[in-house]
Amino acid sequence: MELTQALQQIQPSYIREILSDAQAEGVISLAGGLPDGNTFPIALMEQSLKSLPERPALFQYGHTAGFAPLLDYFREQYQLLENHQALVCTGSQQGLDLIARAFVNPGDKVVMEAPSYLGALQVFGLAQANVISVSQQADGPNLEELEACFANQAPKLFYAVPDFHNPTGVSWSLAVRHKVAQLCQQYGVTLVEDVPYRELRFKGEMLPLVSSFCPDQALVLRSYSKIAAPGMRMGVVTGKDEWIAPLIKVKQCADLHSSVPMQAVLLDLLRHPHFDQHIATLRSIYQERYQCLAEQLRAKLPQGCAFNEVEGGMFIWVTVPECDDFALAKAALKNKVAVVPSTVFYQQGEKITPALRLNFTNATVEELAEAVDRLVTVIKAECGVK
Amino acid sequence: MELTQALQQIQPSYIREILSDAQAEGVISLAGGLPDGNTFPIALMEQSLKSLPERPALFQYGHTAGFAPLLDYFREQYQLLENHQALVCTGSQQGLDLIARAFVNPGDKVVMEAPSYLGALQVFGLAQANVISVSQQADGPNLEELEACFANQAPKLFYAVPDFHNPTGVSWSLAVRHKVAQLCQQYGVTLVEDVPYRELRFKGEMLPLVSSFCPDQALVLRSYSKIAAPGMRMGVVTGKDEWIAPLIKVKQCADLHSSVPMQAVLLDLLRHPHFDQHIATLRSIYQERYQCLAEQLRAKLPQGCAFNEVEGGMFIWVTVPECDDFALAKAALKNKVAVVPSTVFYQQGEKITPALRLNFTNATVEELAEAVDRLVTVIKAECGVK
Numbered sequence: 036m037e038l039t040q041a042l043q044q045i046q047p048s049y050i051r052e053i054l055s056d057a058q059a060e061g062v063i064s065l066a067g068g069l070p071d072g073n074t075f076p077i078a079l080m081e082q083s084l085k086s087l088p089e090r091p092a093l094f095q096y097g098h099t100a101g102f103a104p105l106l107d108y109f110r111e112q113y114q115l116l117e118n119h120q121a122l123v124c125t126g127s128q129q130g131l132d133l134i135a136r137a138f139v140n141p142g143d144k145v146v147m148e149a150p151s152y153l154g155a156l157q158v159f160g161l162a163q164a165n166v167i168s169v170s171q172q173a174d175g176p177n178l179e180e181l182e183a184c185f186a187n188q189a190p191k192l193f194y195a196v197p198d199f200h201n202p203t204g205v206s207w208s209l210a211v212r213h214k215v216a217q218l219c220q221q222y223g224v225t226l227v228e229d230v231p232y233r234e235l236r237f238k239g240e241m242l243p244l245v246s247s248f249c250p251d252q253a254l255v256l257r258s259y260s261k262i263a264a265p266g267m268r269m270g271v272v273t274g275k276d277e278w279i280a281p282l283i284k285v286k287q288c289a290d291l292h293s294s295v296p297m298q299a300v301l302l303d304l305l306r307h308p309h310f311d312q313h314i315a316t317l318r319s320i321y322q323e324r325y326q327c328l329a330e331q332l333r334a335k336l337p338q339g340c341a342f343n344e345v346e347g348g349m350f351i352w353v354t355v356p357e358c359d360d361f362a363l364a365k366a367a368l369k370n371k372v373a374v375v376p377s378t379v380f381y382q383q384g385e386k387i388t389p390a391l392r393l394n395f396t397n398a399t400v401e402e403l404a405e406a407v408d409r410l411v412t413v414i415k416a417e418c419g420v421k
Numbered sequence: 422m423e424l425t426q427a428l429q430q431i432q433p434s435y436i437r438e439i440l441s442d443a444q445a446e447g448v449i450s451l452a453g454g455l456p457d458g459n460t461f462p463i464a465l466m467e468q469s470l471k472s473l474p475e476r477p478a479l480f481q482y483g484h485t486a487g488f489a490p491l492l493d494y495f496r497e498q499y500q501l502l503e504n505h506q507a508l509v510c511t512g513s514q515q516g517l518d519l520i521a522r523a524f525v526n527p528g529d530k531v532v533m534e535a536p537s538y539l540g541a542l543q544v545f546g547l548a549q550a551n552v553i554s555v556s557q558q559a560d561g562p563n564l565e566e567l568e569a570c571f572a573n574q575a576p577k578l579f580y581a582v583p584d585f586h587n588p589t590g591v592s593w594s595l596a597v598r599h600k601v602a603q604l605c606q607q608y609g610v611t612l613v614e615d616v617p618y619r620e621l622r623f624k625g626e627m628l629p630l631v632s633s634f635c636p637d638q639a640l641v642l643r644s645y646s647k648i649a650a651p652g653m654r655m656g657v658v659t660g661k662d663e664w665i666a667p668l669i670k671v672k673q674c675a676d677l678h679s680s681v682p683m684q685a686v687l688l689d690l691l692r693h694p695h696f697d698q699h700i701a702t703l704r705s706i707y708q709e710r711y712q713c714l715a716e717q718l719r720a721k722l723p724q725g726c727a728f729n730e731v732e733g734g735m736f737i738w739v740t741v742p743e744c745d746d747f748a749l750a751k752a753a754l755k756n757k758v759a760v761v762p763s764t765v766f767y768q769q770g771e772k773i774t775p776a777l778r779l780n781f782t783n784a785t786v787e788e789l790a791e792a793v794d795r796l797v798t799v800i801k802a803e804c805g806v807k
Contacts, residue, residue: 036577036611036664037524038524038667039522039523039525039526040526041522041526042522042523042667042670045674067482069482070481072477072478072480072481073477075480075481077474077477077480078474080474081474084470084471084473084474085470085471087470088464088466088467088470088471091458091459091461091463092458094458094461094463094651094652095650095651095652096453096455096652124676125675125679126676128674128676128677129675129676132674132676136425136427137424137425137428138422138423138424138425139425140425140426157673157674158674161522161671161674191422225422260482264480264481265480265481266479266480266481266482266483266680266681266682267480267680267681267682268676268678268679278422281424281428284428285428285547287540288431288514288518288540288543288544288547289511289515289518289675290511290512290514290515290518290654290676291512291514291540293654294511294652294653294683295653296652297680297682
């Protein structure tokens with residue numbers, strides 16, 4: 036049976052491929068985007084999980100938009116405007132997919148920073164969007180490029196990860212946030228603000244959401260995979276009613292609604308008096324690992340390599356000398372350290388910066404140090420640098 | 422922001438509309454497709470639910486295809502062929518949506534019996550399929566029409582609900598099952614066999630799956646919403662590897678994977694030594710309600726109305742004299758009984774049989790008797806019959 040034209044153009048995910056090899060005996064994996072399973076707030080969810088058998092109503096069909104008490108919590112917690120609402124999703128990945136299905140016709144223009152989150156590239160690829168890249172700088176997207184793109188190409192959406200970008204770890208400055216919000220309003224481009232790593236800030240001050248400066252021109256995707264647990268598949272999309280309503284219509288086709296027991300457990304967790312403490316602990320664990328990885332890289336990276344300091348999130352982006360980044364990642368895997376080559380974060384045919392994405396949340400400090408040693412050996416050999 | 426062309430043509434679900442009115446004080450609802458919440462096997466899931474805090478690995482990211490032990494169970498339980506596999510879905514609704522997204526280009530031909538499951542009409546509508554209807558008879562689709570359609574129109578898929586069809590309750594005979602399988606093979610049409618009600622047989626013998634006669638020409642959708650609990654959102658699609666692989670690719674975009682804790686609880690339930698007894702109890706409760714509703718209808722339906730006896734499932738289909746079935750359903754709601762008018766189960770512009778779908782699984786026998794009295798009053802008044 037022939038695949039749809041849309042699906043024919045989707046490449047298999049290299050990350051998925053490498054991830055299975057990355058699980059081989061003795062390999063230290065910095066390739067995935069996994070939170071540390073030991074940090075999951077299981078203790079804070081225990082009572083809620085154990086109470087599920089006493090709450091049989093949670094097992095009946097639910098509303099497509101979500102479990103009402105959870106929606107109420109979101110309204111209050113995120114201070115949603117009167118004309119805004121929330122839609123619970125099966126992970127924020129689903130929220131992004133619903134947005135593409137509701138608003139992106141084949142050929143519609145969608146802007147992203149390059150490099151980009153792979154899951155977004157896949158979603159917009161499946162929607163057959165015309166994806167336009169703008170380059171990313173240390174404090175966010177190149178604003179001149181962005182404005183020229185908005186002015187000349189009239190894109191429909193701008194997909195962005197302003198807090199601790201995946202894969203680069205870049206966090207937008209306050210000035211960039213203001214300017215992007217203004218440009219979205221001026222040119223009528225909808226901002227899709229994806230903030231899965233927002234709470235994972237271990238340095239500096241939390242900056243306002245970009246969408247807080249243009250609430251009626253934005254859809255916001257929040258994930259509970261990093262601060263609660265990814266296996267539950269919980270996310271939420273918020274925005275004005277007239278934009279959420281079509282997403283609900285698509286979600287009705289997609290899965291009717293998300294698991295109600297999981298929604299109830301998430302709500303109990305978010306309301307738990309120790310949840311803030313859990314986040315604080317998570318930040319400090321990840322900070323320690325980041326500092327270890329950064330120190331190791333500073334001390335050991337060979338000539339022609341560089342990385343940007345980050346203030347949170349899960350990733351460090353190491354640029355390497357001109358080389359075949361795929362071959363480099365494969366050689367690293369042979370030397371028992373798994374990383375992701377930059378090519379997978381770009382559209383096919385796009386000019387790439389040779390680089391490697393290193394995750395620091397799912398390995399111990401001892402493993403991170405050993406991983407850098409293994410990686411440096413390979414970079415020196417493959418790139419011919421000292 | 423303008424909606425996609427695909428979404429613009431999707432009608433809002435009348436069922437969703439009527440369901441909110443159906444929850445008003447004093448209304449007896451036979452409108453939904455809800456299982457009885459009191460029958461949920463919560464007791465059989467209790468130990469599993471309570472053990473979740475001791476199984477933290479279930480809260481990490483999982484494989485897109487599903488929780489490995491559950492996939493193993495499916496392979497054995499459903500005796501999957503060597504070249505076949507299973508994909509766990511966020512409800513079987515998602516399985517159907519994935520099939521449409523992987524295989525149906527806009528304009529591709531999809532065959533369905535008329536009337537049809539509303540959720541399938543919506544999914545194929547969103548895929549912009551060219552939906553072709555064949556009429557349904559007491560023992561399944563009209564085979565002459567079906568063969569002519571396969572021969573002349575070369576459709577890609579035939580979507581079917583051979584066990585206790587929604588909305589009509591029709592179950593295909595063994596002869597029809599053989600013939601449809603043969604036609605699918607002969608004309609190279611893929612059968613999508615959706616069997617959410619299959620286990621809810623309270624009379625007669627379980628017949629083989631249609632797909633058992635053409636396994637390599639079929640995809641099978643199973644749901645755990647009727648025999649476990651719908652709030653968990655658990656379903657599975659099975660078929661040959663080369664057709665499941667693209668579904669996995671789409672699911673990766675759609676929600677990465679389904680809730681792992683829910684998959685683990687489902688597996689424990691399916692393996693529970695008393696699960697078969699649970700199904701037997703469910704059947705006998707639903708049988709009693711069906712018999713009550715059928716007796717009431719036999720005794721009280723006015724001239725020009727008829728209904729077909731069913732051997733399982735959740736619905737009775739009552740045909741009524743020529744009338745505006747929407748107006749009839751609205752009048753019924755005013756008289757405090759909610760039912761679904763037949764129009765919603767047909768494509769727009771299609772010739773409909775005026776009828777009402779009555780659910781018998783979510784009301785007590787006392788409520789069912791009272792509901793029939795209220796409904797009969799309205800039919801007599803609206804259709805001018807005695």
